[in-house]
Amino acid sequence: MPDKKVSNYLKYAGLDIGSRATKFVVFDGEKVVHWASELTGYDPVSLSRKLMDGWLFDRIIATGYGRHLATPSIAPRYITEIKALVLGARFFYPECTAVIDIGGQDCKVIKINGKNGIPEFEMNDRCAAGSGKFLEVMAHTLGFSLQNFGREALQSPERLKITSTCTVFAESEVISLISKGIDRKSIAYAVHRSIADRMNVMIEKLNVSGRAVFTGGVARNDCMAALLRESLPELEVPDNPEIIGAVGAALEALKQ
Amino acid sequence: MAEKIGITTTIPVEIVLAAGFTPVDLNNIFITDSDPPALVRVAEQRGYPGNTCCWVKGMYGAVKKNPYINKIIAVTQGDCTNTLAMVETLQHNGMKIFPFAYPFDKDMTFLSDQMQKLAGALGTTIEAAEGKRQELINLRKKLQTLDRLTWEENVITGQENHYYLVSSSDFNQDPEKFEKEVDDFFSEIKERAPLKKNIRLGFAGVPPVLSDLYRFIEEKGARVVFNEVQRQFAMNPECDGLLGQYLSYTYPYDIKGRIEDIKREVKKRGVQGVIHYVQSFCHHQIEDIILRDSLDVPVLTLEGDKPGAMDARTRLRIESFIEML
Numbered sequence: 001m002p003d004k005k006v007s008n009y010l011k012y013a014g015l016d017i018g019s020r021a022t023k024f025v026v027f028d029g030e031k032v033v034h035w036a037s038e039l040t041g042y043d044p045v046s047l048s049r050k051l052m053d054g055w056l057f058d059r060i061i062a063t064g065y066g067r068h069l070a071t072p073s074i075a076p077r078y079i080t081e082i083k084a085l086v087l088g089a090r091f092f093y094p095e096c097t098a099v100i101d102i103g104g105q106d107c108k109v110i111k112i113n114g115k116n117g118i119p120e121f122e123m124n125d126r127c128a129a130g131s132g133k134f135l136e137v138m139a140h141t142l143g144f145s146l147q148n149f150g151r152e153a154l155q156s157p158e159r160l161k162i163t164s165t166c167t168v169f170a171e172s173e174v175i176s177l178i179s180k181g182i183d184r185k186s187i188a189y190a191v192h193r194s195i196a197d198r199m200n201v202m203i204e205k206l207n208v209s210g211r212a213v214f215t216g217g218v219a220r221n222d223c224m225a226a227l228l229r230e231s232l233p234e235l236e237v238p239d240n241p242e243i244i245g246a247v248g249a250a251l252e253a254l255k256q
Numbered sequence: 257m258a259e260k261i262g263i264t265t266t267i268p269v270e271i272v273l274a275a276g277f278t279p280v281d282l283n284n285i286f287i288t289d290s291d292p293p294a295l296v297r298v299a300e301q302r303g304y305p306g307n308t309c310c311w312v313k314g315m316y317g318a319v320k321k322n323p324y325i326n327k328i329i330a331v332t333q334g335d336c337t338n339t340l341a342m343v344e345t346l347q348h349n350g351m352k353i354f355p356f357a358y359p360f361d362k363d364m365t366f367l368s369d370q371m372q373k374l375a376g377a378l379g380t381t382i383e384a385a386e387g388k389r390q391e392l393i394n395l396r397k398k399l400q401t402l403d404r405l406t407w408e409e410n411v412i413t414g415q416e417n418h419y420y421l422v423s424s425s426d427f428n429q430d431p432e433k434f435e436k437e438v439d440d441f442f443s444e445i446k447e448r449a450p451l452k453k454n455i456r457l458g459f460a461g462v463p464p465v466l467s468d469l470y471r472f473i474e475e476k477g478a479r480v481v482f483n484e485v486q487r488q489f490a491m492n493p494e495c496d497g498l499l500g501q502y503l504s505y506t507y508p509y510d511i512k513g514r515i516e517d518i519k520r521e522v523k524k525r526g527v528q529g530v531i532h533y534v535q536s537f538c539h540h541q542i543e544d545i546i547l548r549d550s551l552d553v554p555v556l557t558l559e560g561d562k563p564g565a566m567d568a569r570t571r572l573r574i575e576s577f578i579e580m581l
Contacts, residue, residue: 082576
């Protein structure tokens, strides 16, 4: 890895201030040479400065929910996360047809070649159901760590379903299933299935098929990826799916 | 001063004026109130469900806040059934309701009968209403010009276009004063240079409950050059009589007519993308399927719920849509 203090060649940075995590990447024009991620918390600007501390780069672009906060004090310009995700996904998978993103507080499906060749997208509605936060709450309720939640769900002996679409009501439903003595792995599976069902509605609405890229922190969850592959068998999961938006921002910095 | 009569959406306003009443569009007094969310709360405190359209709840609250309204012309067909239930709750407490129905299939006899019935109920005639139509033609032509100046000469913003066209459902309760306002606006924009925005957008669907939509679109480098339903409210003055005018009005009939109108205007105005605005819990959300399938340009479906400024996700949707175009 190159010395972060010395810049003898051009470097581009991307800063993705998400609702749950802030991601910072440095890109040398060919590959990501550094990345860091931390929970966004209550002071995203200070956190961004901390993540960037000591790194030299020629240009930087911001993205994510906090993109306006970062502009212009940290980055002179920003792009939306929809554009950033498309740029990032196409860098790693040039032939990809769509981006399926499940982040901390929302989920999105972006069809890269929509009407008139312009990307089309769908986002979930104004609630946390179908997001990383929902999984986090449910993992906690069921006593799993977030890291193992998907793996445990895949070992479910039963294929249960929960019917609530609201995080709060779904939690009550999960608690009632626990009280019935149902195996917590089966409940974990049902929680994952409920998110996959919501994603599938958006996937079908946009008529997405082929090689889609699964991004966002939730893409690290094996059960979510497995369930999404039922409708998108060619679904790709990048090595570091949570930084795809930040990479897209860095690529935009390179273009300018 | 003429007695005021509430209207739940656009109806043949010429009949109301011919009968000597002042029409008051309940949607307009709701959204221009100093505190629209408080009017929604009035309805919710009365027992209106959370999952009911805010336009309907806001109209209820507006009536409660303005007790001078004791008569309402309610559109019972061609609009939503929630409106119908809303006027029933008012009728339950003594409000006088005049029903008015638009035929789904644009049946001319049906509409003519409805107009006759309304005229009779208000104590006037269709002939008198036709006279009022003639009086309003000049004003309606000015609104047509205002619309043309928006898309052809690019000197009027989407927000201004929205305001003047949407106000024509009741002419801000005073057609003469409103015409003067339009004239003053024309004088004001006489020297205005064409607005330089690259992306030309269309706005389809019911008027937005969101207060900062047009401003935000302009901040992001785009401009609304077509307001579909608002333009319909202004009516085409070159129609054959009152009946012809309300038959050429697209909004209350099946969606086919609306789509033909949108497609024609999108082409004529060089619209690059359409924002289809839908209100939460509104039946028009289902029609979005047909609209998206039918238009040849990219469509962004935007959902609004409570009155006020847009939330971060709505802003992201708009910003991404403009960025992609």
